[in-house]
Amino acid sequence: MGAPSWARSLRSGWDDAVSLYFPRIVILLLRVPAIVQLESLSKLYGSFVALRKITASFEAGRCYLLLGENGAGKSTLLRVIAGLLRPTHGVVRVFGEAKPAHVRDRIGYMSHAPMLYDEFSAAENLRYFAGLYRERACLSPEAALRAVGLDPALARPVGQYSQGMRQRASLARVLLPQPDLLLLDEPFSNMDAGSARQMLDLLERQRAQGQTILLTTHQRELAEPLADFILTLQAGAVESLLPARTAAPA
């Protein structure tokens, strides 16, 4: 004897609900928390619109590759997330803080310029900057330099370094306070293929340790293996934000 019809319909409704909602609940529970959230973010320089209503979130422990032509707004976006620029409209939340400047000790920012003193050696620069991050468990300057493939004993001032060496020293400065979020603006520029590969391996290790990486580059083929997601900007607006494997090839 079968179950009454009301029981069958109840069971069927339950099954439908489970099949429909259970995967979504699992996805929600497994979802990696977003450490950077952008809501309708716009940045204007006078009348020039550098960023247009960008809404996106970046999850912890992922690597995001920011692509776009020159002037697409990649560097401006990184600077806004770093708290170096204030958005004209919209909200940026980093580690849940509406003012990224309040969590700046957890952010490592590498710009086009090395942000180092020419007169000091790389180790001297790093010793100085380590002193500014007292509350963080900093790497030793020697360890940071070794991690980027520079000799800590090198006494030459940074002003006499090649461009590639400056980039490495700059990355060492960024890695020194072991930040949770790395914002890297064109880290492979002026680097030979071997050095860029070494830097990629290093960034891969940083991501494996749980650091989130937002990286801009024009060398997509080089950085793509590292990326989890690819964010493409076009004239200051988000054109696409896709998982790296499904993003359209360059």
Added chain:
Amino acid sequence: MRAPYSLLHLHKDLRLEWRSRDAINSMLFFSLLVVVIFSLAFDPTRAFSRQISGPIVCVAILFAAVSALNQAWARELRHNVLEAHRMSPAPAASLFIGKVLATFLFVSAVEVLLTPLFVIFYNLSALGNAWMLLLGVPLGTWAILVNGTFFAALSIRSRNRELLLPLILFPIFMPALLSMVLAISAILSGDADPALWIKMLAGYDIIFTAISLLLFDTVLNAE
């Protein structure tokens, strides 16, 4: 025990200057020029020297200070090091006070070097309490440097910053300049009591140091 952040910045600035000698060289050049040119222009007697030395000392210090102030933020702007400071959790005020202390030491070193030259070129001897120069000159130097460092930071994003700095600085510095000139003249001539002017300089220093420290974070993070 860890040294305060400001001492860390001071140590860095002293080491950078030791290696480059950018500020000291230009300061020495300008202040020597002032001392020599005025001594040739006036051919001063001992009595006349006492009257004009106060203003000339101040002009020499002013030139030396402006020259040092133009260099003060130049190193931080080169290769965007200032942005590394903005990203660091160290308080902005510590960067400011470290910079003022470093520039103060540079200008003081130049003043020490200039003192015997003044005595020789202007045939000087103080009729008042000469030890009061040890109060008046450093207080006046601090007054220009604390304002100058603040306004130099304010003007670093301007293309004409080297022109803009004296334009903003000199009117604000005027009360301190007058106090410094009158204090030094009073000490050298022995005609009047310099205590009032020295107190005024001290008050000026306290007020402007406090204002600069309070506002520097806003200036540093301005876009």
